[in-house]
Amino acid sequence: MPAHQSGRSVFDLGTYLDAASQAVDRTLDRALPRATRKPATIHKAMRYSLFAGGKRMRPALCLAASEACGGEWAGALASAAAVECIHTYSLIHDDLPAMDNDDFRRGKPTNHKVFGEGVAILAGDALLTIAFEILAETPISKRYPLKTQLTELTQTAGSLQLIAGQVADLEGEGKRLSQTDLRFIHERKTSALLCTSVRLGGMSANCSPTQLESLTTFGYNVGLAFQVIDDILDVTQSTEKLGKTAGKDTAAQKATYPAIVGLEKSRKIAQQLTDKAFSALGAFKGKATALEAIADYLLKRDH
């Protein structure tokens, strides 16, 4: 058992996130066809975006949620890898010219800039598909059979959540959105998958219904806070620091929290959401050290 999991050593988030990334990357690498498998283009394209230096925050939250419920990483790795595939697919498709038209992501050219639009669309499709194949390997229990876990992920990725958020985002461009409209988008584009990441982590540890509810409150509020902070950073930080084009939301006339309620109120909202998230962790009686540290990190980040 790695030192960060023993509970006796001082908790170090950097070490924890590195170990989580490595474990998830090994799972993803094993699950994806080799880059040389025919047709090589699609497997190169899938791997290009999946291993483009993503911070693996959703997988880390998934593993940490499993720990908080008394589980081991091994049991949560399939779920963690599955949510990362969903996240990466959504980024590839969101970046397309027909959507947000982004040329850079994590400081590297976006998938369609490297492989062309056709292959980028198909690479997204393939990552979406393989997410469910990977999830099929998750440990199941009477309380959370595969059907429950599969439906959790399909509903979150589907047209009422993740895709609904992207559609509402697209349709909102250039329009004057209310704070309610913006909340609708954030809940679906960001909060839903973060929430499902921790919920699937809990399920993999056969968590109690009460624990699942606490994880839901935590994930939902961290997700919203994360997105409000993303909006704030887009206004306040440079392109270099973000690793993606800064001021893009303003340029695209996208509604953001700072644009609707101002920068100071946005910061307050982010803080309130974080407070709610942290309160939900009380239920785990000291076993949520990692969850708490990751949430803290997500809210204090400056890029």
Added chain:
Amino acid sequence: MPAHQSGRSVFDLGTYLDAASQAVDRTLDRALPRATRKPATIHKAMRYSLFAGGKRMRPALCLAASEACGGEWAGALASAAAVECIHTYSLIHDDLPAMDNDDFRRGKPTNHKVFGEGVAILAGDALLTIAFEILAETPISKRYPLKTQLTELTQTAGSLQLIAGQVADLEGEGKRLSQTDLRFIHERKTSALLCTSVRLGGMSANCSPTQLESLTTFGYNVGLAFQVIDDILDVTQSTEKLGKTAGKDTAAQKATYPAIVGLEKSRKIAQQLTDKAFSALGAFKGKATALEAIADYLLKRDH
């Protein structure tokens, strides 16, 4: 039990296909969010292509395969609806400007012509996602737990099958392909999903391993024959009759069987594949009437 299922009346394919379509359409209609659910655009776009007059051949094959193994339609409807969602998603994405750039499908404007590229991409994503949600409702057995059925569908839809076929097809445009290259594309673009349609139908009826093998041989060969005939029709039929742009393959410099081996040899290949498919049905001892009739219909169609 409808007359066509009693086995005592004379089998009428038209009546059978109508009843199958209606049953599958009811399942799809119940599974998809209403067209008015927010954001309405995405649900309208999903329903536009899903209810665009598709012949529901894959679902019909799925139901007929279940019957051949002693099952009832009710048990196979989830699988039948799931494969139709996968099929429709693949058509929406294949028609995109970045792929085959088709303006018409089944005589109607393609999804992106009506809803725009961004929404069309997302409607495809949403149909791909909901396919797995619908599959989660399929009856499971010790022999075919959900994990087995889910993996069957993810592998068929994934980067080594359906998506591999589309990538190879895209990359083959304007190139001189061998008959082997073309077979690679057809196996993946068409045969894989037809094969999985009958296999999932069999699984829903808890078929024996031997029955599953016969269904595999049947589905694989019907799928290949179907695609060879599609190539032949593209050369020999008018746009009006096809309901899609004729001569498109030639115009796009796509490799086809007639272009590589000539029209007569293409017809012979199609016949050989059909013969192989029909032989596989011997194992079902008279219970494969519907499967046989559908295959016969697919090979004698002139549009």
